[in-house]
Amino acid sequence: MPYRMQLFVDISTLLKPLADYAEILLHIKKTLSAEMSPIIVVGASYGGMLAAWFRLKYPHIALGEVASSAPILYFDNITPSNAYYDLVSKDFREASESCYKTIKQSWAEIDKAAAGKKWTYCSLLKVQNLQDVSELKDYLEFMYTGAAQYDDPQEYPVNKACEGIDGDSEGTYTLGRIFSGIVALRGENSCHDVDEFFSDETLDSSWGWQTCSEMVSPIGIGKNETMFQADPFYLTEYRDSCNKSFGVVPRPHWITTYYGGHDIRVVLKRFGSNIIFSNGHRDPCSSAGVLENISDNIIAVTTKNSSHCLDIQPATEDDPEWLVMQRKIEMDMVHDWFLKYSADLLQN
Structure with missing residues (x-):
């Protein structure tokens, strides 16, 4: 080793x-x-x-x-797999129904835009250092879950994101509204850098090893049950990923x-x-x-x-x-x- x-x-x-x-x-x-x-x-x-x-x-x-x-x-499996993302979605929906719906619709819009291959990540959502569309989705997911998890009363980032998304003029396309949400949370930049979320390789690796070995939390996203795209937790796939990344076999029990x-x-x-x-x-x-x-x-x-x-x-x-x-x-x-x-x- x-x-x-x-x-x-x-x-x-x-x-x-x-x-x-x-x-x-x-x-x-x-x-x-x-x-x-x-x-x-x-x-x-x-x-x-x-x-x-x-x-x-x-x-x-x-x-x-x-x-x-x-x-x-x-x-x-003590807690339902999608409970975490259910609650994130609930927080956003309580803040604004239209914001919730815009986010829910945005994933298909991102897939559609990616299929056309006529854009760069920076031109689409002003986000750079992304390798593919999955990293773009991870970036947005991380932003939404972080806003919900740390929705402190001094800032209320969920409300702030939804104010940005809902604040665009009528007729603004879906991804334009999503970008306005990014600006509301991260500030006005010519291009936002995804490395602010994913740059700590040591932390990611140590936590990844731990969740792949002992602390197996079966967190997933059920189909059509949240504002996120479906991404269920499958132990077989998780086991293969952990073995590939760290050479360990998860112990879920x-x-x-x-x-x-x-x-x-x-x-x-x-x-x-x-x-x-x-x-x-x-x-x-x-x-x-x-x-x-x-x-x-x-x-x-x-x-x-x-x-x-x-x-x-x-x-x-x-x-x-x-x-x-x-x-x-x-x-x-x-x-x-x-x-x-x-x-x-x-x-x-």
Whole structure:
């Protein structure tokens, strides 16, 4: 195995970072003579999944955890394959029905234009450094999903994109409206560079290896069910792609075998404790999050308008009241864990 790929294997397995965290935290507590000081682990997105699994695997180290926007149920067909893209589409449709329809129609228009071969990518949508039409579609898909996932109240990029798409004069052709959406989100450039999304080869490779080996999330797009072109998840094709790219065979059942996930409410109710799962319903990752309380000690904190990992971002004076209250609920719960832990120490 090439050294670079072996490096990914060494650092990208799920067991290693959790074990490393355990060693580091124990070392810090010993070094600071703080063996009895409680630790709360906090993570967001992928880090939120790690935080939840860390609490379950190392309860003697972590008193509790806060998992923000952790799609912990997007494995082994627990969550419907197209749930993520369903929610992205819902966000755009709620912002503007006409915007949603324009995006939905645009994919066929792109295919039609590509078939004519009478244009360049820069002349079509002012996007450069693309190799073929599939990369153009990936660029747009990435832009839409990013807008939905990070639809923060300070910016509301979904609304901004739709305002650009809907703001063109009546009669503007579909791809012209799509370009106006790009301008609304990315600014007015003579040609937008796709490398801003796809230039980090190391990150793409390490995450690609991880999702091809252990973290197999069967995310796909069902036919005519979203504003995107159909692109279902097929394990056979995914296996071939992973083998070609990384020389590994996906293990789609490994996550649920090692950490669980199926029947999570029944399983964790009598086993886990001191866990907060926080999610915003506008975040497409919430489609695979824990959205209901499992027990008195495993709590789901959800908000209607919050986006990806917003609750653990630094507070600002402009934060809406619902976000302030979400953070207060989480902090009050963590404070309660500390009080109970201190009481337990006194009793022992």
